[in-house]
Amino acid sequence: MSENQTVLITGASGGIGLEFAKIFFSKGYNLILISRDRQKLQEVKESLTNGSSQSIAIIPCDLSQDKSAQNLYNQCKADELAPDILVNNAGFGMHGEHVDLSVSEVENMINLNILSLTSLCGLFGRDMKKRKSGFILNVASTGAYQPTPYHGAYAATKSYVLNFSEALAKELEDYGVTVTCLSPGATDTDFFIRSGIGDVMTGFFAKKRRMDAKKVAELGVSALFSKKLSTIAGLTNKILAWSNRFAPRAMVAGLSKILMKNP
Numbered sequence: 001m002s003e004n005q006t007v008l009i010t011g012a013s014g015g016i017g018l019e020f021a022k023i024f025f026s027k028g029y030n031l032i033l034i035s036r037d038r039q040k041l042q043e044v045k046e047s048l049t050n051g052s053s054q055s056i057a058i059i060p061c062d063l064s065q066d067k068s069a070q071n072l073y074n075q076c077k078a079d080e081l082a083p084d085i086l087v088n089n090a091g092f093g094m095h096g097e098h099v100d101l102s103v104s105e106v107e108n109m110i111n112l113n114i115l116s117l118t119s120l121c122g123l124f125g126r127d128m129k130k131r132k133s134g135f136i137l138n139v140a141s142t143g144a145y146q147p148t149p150y151h152g153a154y155a156a157t158k159s160y161v162l163n164f165s166e167a168l169a170k171e172l173e174d175y176g177v178t179v180t181c182l183s184p185g186a187t188d189t190d191f192f193i194r195s196g197i198g199d200v201m202t203g204f205f206a207k208k209r210r211m212d213a214k215k216v217a218e219l220g221v222s223a224l225f226s227k228k229l230s231t232i233a234g235l236t237n238k239i240l241a242w243s244n245r246f247a248p249r250a251m252v253a254g255l256s257k258i259l260m261k262n263p
């Protein structure tokens, strides 16, 4: 199935995205790896290649910048790279009171988590529709499932990703294209450094409670090939997300505030 097939992964220089790269490479896929950092991508490429005949293209690209998704798509076209699988994994969060956060950095986060993901789905999804085959895996978060004080804008971007992905999945299923949304809970990556939470040892996001990035990526790939609409990584995360459905919204927002204020 993977012979001469190509997967494009955003945010492939570390964390869950790097684990996606390892998994797809081990299954025989050619890779197109995206992040802002050429050096890190080069290191990933060298660590994976190991004499294999599969190709790995690296394209440094800041997907929080205006028109970056279109530029990335144009670059792939120019290089004759046509992904059979698109993994929209790149994203970051910002922790704190919304009014205290940098407005421009929140805008960058929305550009990356929402705008670029949406445009990449449109651009590459259109080609998949024409070919009548393809897979898209979008990475949301358990934050998608409830209002999340102190992670308010970030979690809302992931609610968008979840709802958009599920809607797109229903549109594209008529053309043989599968869209799956993966929602990780706390996972042991650099996410917590960039979001400002850091390597906390106690509380909701304590390092010991976080899932392994490899396990999360494996669950995502498995859900994709099982053609699931969406999946939440891990039983505890599933129970937490599902229990929200039956509780009053005010109660959920209040509990979420308690958990998130001093994570």
Ligand SMILES: NC(=O)c1ccc[n+]([C@@H]2O[C@H](COP(=O)([O-])OP(=O)(O)OC[C@H]3O[C@@H](n4cnc5c(N)ncnc54)[C@H](OP(=O)(O)O)[C@@H]3O)[C@@H](O)[C@H]2O)c1
Binding pocket: 010, 011, 012, 013, 014, 015, 016, 017, 034, 035, 036, 037, 040, 061, 062, 063, 064, 065, 089, 090, 091, 092, 093, 112, 139, 140, 141, 142, 183, 184, 185, 186, 187, 188, 189, 190, 191, 192, 194
């Ligand atoms: N870790 C968690 O607890 C957790 C929980 C729920 C959801 N998620 C989601 O999982 C996804 C992966 O996150 P992670 O945990 O693996 O975090 P991570 O270790 O910080 O990795 C993020 C990846 O995205 C890339 N990236 C960041 N900004 C970018 C930009 N502007 N343009 C292009 N690439 C960019 C980073 O590469 P460069 O820095 O080299 O650009 C890196 O490869 C994200 O969408 C995140 O929201 C994570």
